[in-house]
Amino acid sequence: MNFSTIKSKLVLYLVVSLISIASGVVFAYIIASLEIKKIMVNDISDVATTLEKSIKFIAINDKEAYKKDSFSAYLNSIKIGKSGYVYLIDASGTLISHPSKQGKSLGGKSYAEHIIHDKSGGTHEYVSSTSGQEKIAGYRYIQDWDMWIVPGVNKADYFEDLKENFLKWMMLCGGIIAFLLALMGKIIERRIVRPVENLIEVAAELAQGDGDLKKRLDFPGDSEMATASNYVDQFISRIQEVVNVAKTTVQASVHSAEKLGGLSQKITRQIEEQHKLTTSSNKLVQEISKSLDEGEDAAIKTADDLSITSTELESMIGKLSTISDYVTDASVKQVDFSDKLMQLNEDAKQIKEVLTVIDEIADQTNLLALNAAIEAARAGEHGRGFAVVADEVRKLAERTQKSLAEINATINIVVQSISEASDEMKESAQQMSDISVISNEIQGQTSSTKSSMEQTITYAQNSAKLATTIAYRTKTLITNMDDVTQLSTQSEEIIHDVDDTVKTIVEHSHELELRLNEFKS
Structure with missing residues (x-):
């Protein structure tokens, strides 16, 4: 129910x-x-x-x-x-x-x-x-x-x-x-339902019949239903007035909509021409932007390469300075070492002199041992022990002379080697000194080259920045051109929508006019 x-x-x-x-x-x-x-x-x-x-x-x-x-x-x-x-x-x-x-x-x-x-x-x-x-x-x-x-x-x-x-x-x-x-x-x-049903029947006849807005309910009496029907009659009167005004307004709307449709078509053609020009300009600017991007990349790469070269030169200068320091230090050390070898040579000569003195002492010891043996022989049995000692002293003197001869030969070889090494050290020290001078000269030339390279890097970086600025502004221009193109496209779409809307308004206005004409007002 x-x-x-x-x-x-x-x-x-x-x-x-x-x-x-x-x-x-x-x-x-x-x-x-x-x-x-x-x-x-x-x-x-x-x-x-x-x-x-x-x-x-x-x-x-x-x-x-x-x-x-x-x-x-x-x-x-x-x-x-x-x-x-x-x-x-x-x-x-x-x-x-x-x-x-x-x-x-x-x-x-x-x-x-x-x-x-x-x-x-x-x-x-x-x-x-x-x-x-x-x-x-x-x-x-x-x-x-x-x-x-x-x-x-x-x-x-x-x-x-x-x-x-x-x-x-x-x-x-x-x-x-x-x-x-x-x-x-x-x-x-009886008092409420039946009057309401009667009202429904009359209202249905009014709504589904000929649509004659001149008809009224006209319930007599002072009851609530009569009051309600009176308000309904007033409402129908207002609807009648609205329908009359709507008919006049719809006719004017149809005329205005048709005129607006003609204007929208004209604007559509102009926007299409503008869109074509904007699209062509956009393509040209994009080609320019591509060339600027390539120039920007080349400038940036050149600046980067120069920066790398400058860094390597700076590293090379540091290494040359280190080599020069090492060579100078080695030259000083070699000179010092040569001096020490000369001193060692002098010390070896002094040792040789000492050995000469020891050799003389050994000769005298040998002579004394011979004299002692002679005296022991003279003493006979009493000098036998002294003879043994004299013989041992003689043997010791002979071994000493033999060892001194070997040491003297070795010292002669050492002295000769020290002299040769000292000469070579002096020659090497001189070469080290020459290399240090050449290194200093190369270091000075490299420093000069580095200064020129830094100035070149500055020019390259400024060129890259300028290329970047130009490329950025060109891209901004492209973006603006894209926005203009997009706005042109949107405007074209909007005009099409307006044209469609105008057509729809005209159709609805005709339909509304037909519907309003169904009412007898």
Whole structure:
């Protein structure tokens, strides 16, 4: 069902009202049931307490009273509700007093076990295993007899009357309320729904008929519907005025749109010519930019190569300076070494002189040893030991002379080698000195070349910067030319869009004019 109409909403309101009433009745019944249950528990608890007091009084006065028939008759005479009764049960679960089951055992029954194991007293709800009825029992412990007095009642005794009376009155009240709601709905339908349906019929005829804006609803009276129809008539009058103005405006719009279409076509042709010229200029500038990029790259590469060459020259100057220092230092060291060799030669000559003196001493020692041997021979037996010593001294002098001869030969060779090395050192030192002078001259020439190279690098870097500036400005010009070309293209597209829009406006204006002519204004 569509609930957007007034009639459907009214029906929905009545249904919701009835459901609300029914829900209220059910809720009231549930609350009443809960209250009845509380009343049942309180009543059975009060009965159990009263019986407890009476039975305790009897037990105090007569310990065997529970065995008497008069006591059983007294308990059986007590009725609770329609079918409730009182019974007495001992600790073993045997019914000491019961209207129909006296002497039987309830051992194993859950409700009986609950009672005989609770000496504090209370109430217990259970379902009868024989009748299937829901029951509530109150129980109190009689200490003198070790028994429990148990009054019980069926829940149905209370709830049947509740159901009968509650349902009867609620059905009556619900019927009255439902009748009143239906009556109210009928009145609302007659006073509101029918006039609205009549208004819909008239408005549909006005909208889907000939489109005659001269028609009016004309509802009589001072009701809300009459007031609404009056406002609708005023609205139709304003629509009639708007349609008349729209017809005139559409005709003028069609004429202006057609004129605008002619202008847009003319502008389109001019923009196309401008686009061609801009594209040709853009290609020429791009070729120039390409050449400038190549010149810029060459200038930058030349500057980089010159910088590398300058760096290598600077490194070469440093190395030449180091070589010159090394050569000078080596020359000085060689001269010093030559001087030391000369000194060593002089020292060797002094050693040779010393050896000459030692040789002379050895000759004299040999002579003395000979004289000593002669004197020992003269002494005979007494000079034999001295002769041995003289012989050893002579041998030592001979070995000394032999060693001196070898040393003297070696020193002569050393002296000659030292002299030759000294001469070569002097010659090498002179060559080192000449190389140092040549290195200094090369270093000076290289420094001069480096200065010229630095100036050349400066010129090359300035040329590269100038080429970069020109290339940047040319690229900026290309970018501007691209922007102009793009704007020209966009303008061409916009003009095409304007032309299409003008055509669309003309078509829509004609269509709107046809639609407006459908109304009789």
